[in-house]
Amino acid sequence: MMMLKLLPKTNLEEVLNKTRSKAPTSQNSLSFEQLINALDIKTQNNFDFDLIESHRIYHLDQIREVCIDYRLRFLDIKYFKNDLPESAYQAINKIETDHGTVLTEFKIMAPSALFKLERKDDPLLFVSMGNNYYYLVHKWGNDLHPLRKLLMWPFKNIWNLLLSVLAVSWVATEMTPMGLFTKTPDQASYWMLYFFMFKAIASIVLFYGFALGKNFNPAIWNSKYNKS
Numbered sequence: 353m354m355m356l357k358l359l360p361k362t363n364l365e366e367v368l369n370k371t372r373s374k375a376p377t378s379q380n381s382l383s384f385e386q387l388i389n390a391l392d393i394k395t396q397n398n399f400d401f402d403l404i405e406s407h408r409i410y411h412l413d414q415i416r417e418v419c420i421d422y423r424l425r426f427l428d429i430k431y432f433k434n435d436l437p438e439s440a441y442q443a444i445n446k447i448e449t450d451h452g453t454v455l456t457e458f459k460i461m462a463p464s465a466l467f468k469l470e471r472k473d474d475p476l477l478f479v480s481m482g483n484n485y486y487y488l489v490h491k492w493g494n495d496l497h498p499l500r501k502l503l504m505w506p507f508k509n510i511w512n513l514l515l516s517v518l519a520v521s522w523v524a525t526e527m528t529p530m531g532l533f534t535k536t537p538d539q540a541s542y543w544m545l546y547f548f549m550f551k552a553i554a555s556i557v558l559f560y561g562f563a564l565g566k567n568f569n570p571a572i573w574n575s576k577y578n579k580s
Contacts, residue, residue, distance in 0.1 A: 361495035364418065364461070364474050365488065369407070371414045397479050399487070400451045412484035415461060419573035422463075422496065423504035426574050429458035431467050432475070440477055443490035455479050459486065463496070464572065508569050517557055521550040 419426050448455055460466075462475035474493050478486040497503070506516035525546040530537035533545060560566065567575075 359498035361498050362422070362474075362500055363495045364422070364424075364476055365491050367418050367422070368410055368414060368476075368488075371417050372410060397455055397457060397481060397487070398451070398453045399481065400453075403450050404487075408488040409481065410478075410486050410488065412486065415478075415486065416573060419461065420508060420569040421501050421504070423500075423507055423569050424461055424573065425464050425467055426459060426461045427467060427576055429460050429477075431576055432460045432462070434466055434475070436477070437492050439492055440490045443477075447489060455489070458489075504569065507566075510568070513557070513568075517550065517554050521546060521553050524549045524553065 415426055418424065425431075444455055447453075457480040459478045459480070460475055461478065466475060474491070474496050476491045477489045479489055481487050506513045525542070528545060528549070530541060530545065534541045
């Protein structure tokens, strides 16, 4: 527990910046002028391009990658169950004043729970710039748990989940005294115990998944339905 407290929490804005810098997509190779030209000037959010802070612009591909890695949602603000803090309204007002516009088409990137419950994890507020580009308006709340990406890894796809169940089954087998099941432990007994552990843990995972309507990260990152 002490080691966990020493680990730095996960700042989603920093994660987005790292994702943008290492992404092999064509968006990274665009100059600022090319980026401006790629935006949809017909969007309702009429930015003054001379005042745009380019480091706040993210492509949907980069947002999707972070959402899938950390099991987050990226949804219209109407699905957000928490109130925006005063600092968010101040950030919106500043952009509207500086750019002489009225911002619309707000989206929130945050853990699923914030779209169902009032919590204070790490939400990010965006507005659309057209052509799958989004402008980061404001970030607030607490940073994410430092191990969230690791803890959410099993939920990225079925293969990750299977490997996780196999790993947990192995740990459980190693921790279980073989003497409880046989007086003559051997290799066959070990694998029988491992298979038993795997079936038990897999059954719990399947029951939990079906009973609560869970789904994998790629299926929920932009889903408005309550299947987290």
